[in-house]
Amino acid sequence: MSKPASCDIFCNVIDNYGDIGVCWRLARQLAHEHGMAVRLWVDDLASFRRLCPEADAQLAQQRCRGVEIRHWASLFPEVEPAHLVIEAFACELPEPYIAAMAAQEHEPVWINLEYLSAEDWVEGCHKLPSPHPSLPLTKYFFFPGFTPQTGGLLLERDLLARRDAFQNDAAQQQAFWQSIGMAPPKPEETCISLFCYENLALPELLGAWAAGNASILCLVPEGRILPQVGQYFGDAVPCAGKGYLSGNLQVRVLPFVEQERYDELLWACDINFVRGEDSCVRAQWAGKPFVWHIYPQHDNVHMQKLRAFMALYCAGLPPEAGRALHELWEAWNGGQALSDGWNDFSAQRSMLRQHAIDWAQELSGNSLALNLLDFFRSIDKMRGFKI
Numbered sequence: 001m002s003k004p005a006s007c008d009i010f011c012n013v014i015d016n017y018g019d020i021g022v023c024w025r026l027a028r029q030l031a032h033e034h035g036m037a038v039r040l041w042v043d044d045l046a047s048f049r050r051l052c053p054e055a056d057a058q059l060a061q062q063r064c065r066g067v068e069i070r071h072w073a074s075l076f077p078e079v080e081p082a083h084l085v086i087e088a089f090a091c092e093l094p095e096p097y098i099a100a101m102a103a104q105e106h107e108p109v110w111i112n113l114e115y116l117s118a119e120d121w122v123e124g125c126h127k128l129p130s131p132h133p134s135l136p137l138t139k140y141f142f143f144p145g146f147t148p149q150t151g152g153l154l155l156e157r158d159l160l161a162r163r164d165a166f167q168n169d170a171a172q173q174q175a176f177w178q179s180i181g182m183a184p185p186k187p188e189e190t191c192i193s194l195f196c197y198e199n200l201a202l203p204e205l206l207g208a209w210a211a212g213n214a215s216i217l218c219l220v221p222e223g224r225i226l227p228q229v230g231q232y233f234g235d236a237v238p239c240a241g242k243g244y245l246s247g248n249l250q251v252r253v254l255p256f257v258e259q260e261r262y263d264e265l266l267w268a269c270d271i272n273f274v275r276g277e278d279s280c281v282r283a284q285w286a287g288k289p290f291v292w293h294i295y296p297q298h299d300n301v302h303m304q305k306l307r308a309f310m311a312l313y314c315a316g317l318p319p320e321a322g323r324a325l326h327e328l329w330e331a332w333n334g335g336q337a338l339s340d341g342w343n344d345f346s347a348q349r350s351m352l353r354q355h356a357i358d359w360a361q362e363l364s365g366n367s368l369a370l371n372l373l374d375f376f377r378s379i380d381k382m383r384g385f386k387i
C-alpha cells in the first residue's frame with residue numbers, strides 16, 4: 001500500500017481565533033475527507049485549545065481528531081517536509097524547513113493560503129506563482145473567495161446535510177440547548193447570537209432590542225464584547241452563565257464552545273452577528289440572516305472589503321432588502337446610530353432568510369479543499385511527479 005499524501009500547515013496566530021480557526025478546519029477536512037497525513041504547526045497552543053479543548057497546550061506534539069498537532073517553537077526541529085506545504089496567511093516558514101524543502105528530490109507543492117476577500121482583484125491573483133529568490137522553489141498564492149474564479153470556501157462534505165438534519169429535528173435542537181444549559185427559546189422569541197469586536201454601536205443596538213415589540217433572546221459567547229455588555233447592564237463581572245433582562249430583551253452569556261459546536265449555535269439562532277473571517281463563512285453556511293463585523297484594519301481599508309462583499313451578496317436581493325442590509329452593516333461597522341437600521345433589517349427578515357439559504361446553496365459548489373487538492377495535483381503532475 002502506498003503512503004498517503006502528506007500535508008504540513010503552518011499557522012502563526014496573530015490575534016483572536018480566525019487564523020487558527022481556518023487552519024484547524026482545513027487540517028481536519030484534509031485528514032478526514034481526503035485521507036491525508038496532516039501536521040498542523042501552530043505557534044500558540046493556548047488559542048488552539050479554545051477551539052479544541054481536548055488539546056494540551058503544554059505538549060510539543062500530540063494527535064487531535066486525526067491531525068498531528070505540533071507546537072511551532074522558535075527552535076525548529078529537523079523534519080521531512082510534506083508533499084503539500086501550506087503557509088497560512090503569509091506566515092513565513094522557518095528557514096530550516098525551507099532549506100529542507102529545497103533539498104527534496106520531489107519538490108513539495110508550496111502554497112500561501114490567503115485571507116478571504118470578495119474584492120475583484122482576487123480573481124487575477126489566485127494561483128499566481130512566486131519563485132523563491134535563491135532556491136529552486138516556487139510558492140503559489142491561493143485565494144479563497146466567492147466566485148468560481150477563486151479558490152472557494154471551506155465547506156465540509158456533509159455540512160449542509162447536517163445543518164438541515166439539525167434544523168428539522170427537535171430532539172437535536174433540544175440536546176443543543178441542554179448542552180449549553182438553556183431551555184429552548186419560546187416560539188415567539190427571536191434568537192440572536194452576538195459574536196463581534198468592541199463596538200460603539202452596541203448600547204444602541206441593545207436599547208433598540210429592549211424597546212422593540214418583539215421578544216429578543218440574545219446569546220453572547222464569552223469574548224471581547226463582554227465588558228461592554230456588562231457595562232450596559234451595570235455588571236462589573238459579566239461571565240458565562242450570567243443573564244440580563246431589559247424590556248423585551250433577554251441576554252445570556254455563553255461559554256466559548258469548541259469549534260464544531262459553534263455551527264450548532266448558528267443553526268439554532270434566527271439571526272447571527274459574526275466577525276472576522278471564519279465565523280462569517282460559517283454564518284453563510286447556516287443559511288440564516290447575518291450581520292458581519294469585519295476585522296478592523298488601518299486606514300479603514302476593511303470598509304472596501306466589506307462593501308465588496310455586500311455588493312456581491314446583495315446582487316440577488318430585492319432592492320429594499322439589499323438597502324436594509326447595507327444600512328445596518330454600514331452602521332454596525334462604523335459604530336454609528338443603528339436603531340432605524342435594525343428595524344428595517346428586521347422587517348426584511350423573511351426575504352433575507354430565503355436569500356441566505358439560496359446563497360449557501362449557490363456557493364456550496366466551490367469547495368476550497370477540493371480546489372486546493374486539484375491544484376496541488378496539477379502542479380505535481382506538471383513537474384512530472386504523481387502523488
Ligand code: TRH
Nearest residue numbers: 016017018021221256257258259262276277278279295
Ligand atoms: O476571532 P476572529 O476575530 O479572527 C480573526 C483574527 O483576528 C485574524 O487575525 C484576522 O485576520 C481575521 O479574524 C480576519 O474571527 P473569526 O475569523 O470568525 O474566528 C473565530 C473562530 O472562533 C471561528 O473559527 C469560530 C470559532 N468559535 C468557536 O469555536 N467557538 C465559539 O464559541 C465562537 C464564538 C467562535
